[in-house]
Amino acid sequence: MPAEVRAEIVASVWKVCVEVGEAVQPGDVLAILESMKMEIPVHAETAGTVRTLSVGEGESVSEGQLLFVLG
Template sequence: MAEVHAEMVANVWKIVVSEGDAVEEGDTLVILESMKMEIPVLAEDAGTVAQLKVAEGDVVQEGDLIAVIE
């Protein structure tokens, strides 16, 4: 199991995957927006998206859990 966390304070601009989706290492899970820059959040391991802990429009803080990959 791998947890994916936010690296900075940002808005969740777009969610690219859904729970149950298979992902490979390096696939984009979510796109964050901060100071008009788009920041992709990537899968660190291959697996299945078990949980998405954010919704589009949410504000995440540094360290917040974004997704769980099993």
């Protein structure tokens, strides 16, 4: 079952650390967000493969916005 990874805060995408098709494990860093000069890592909560990448580096994201789908 696919797992959605969403932004927990309003931020900018500083770095995307994975590509579509890449296998990830729980705890792997998928991306790093930047908000108020703080870097906030986005971790995988489940094992799977990155199916969808919905954002790019430099983009602004809203709280709750879809970032990745893992399957």
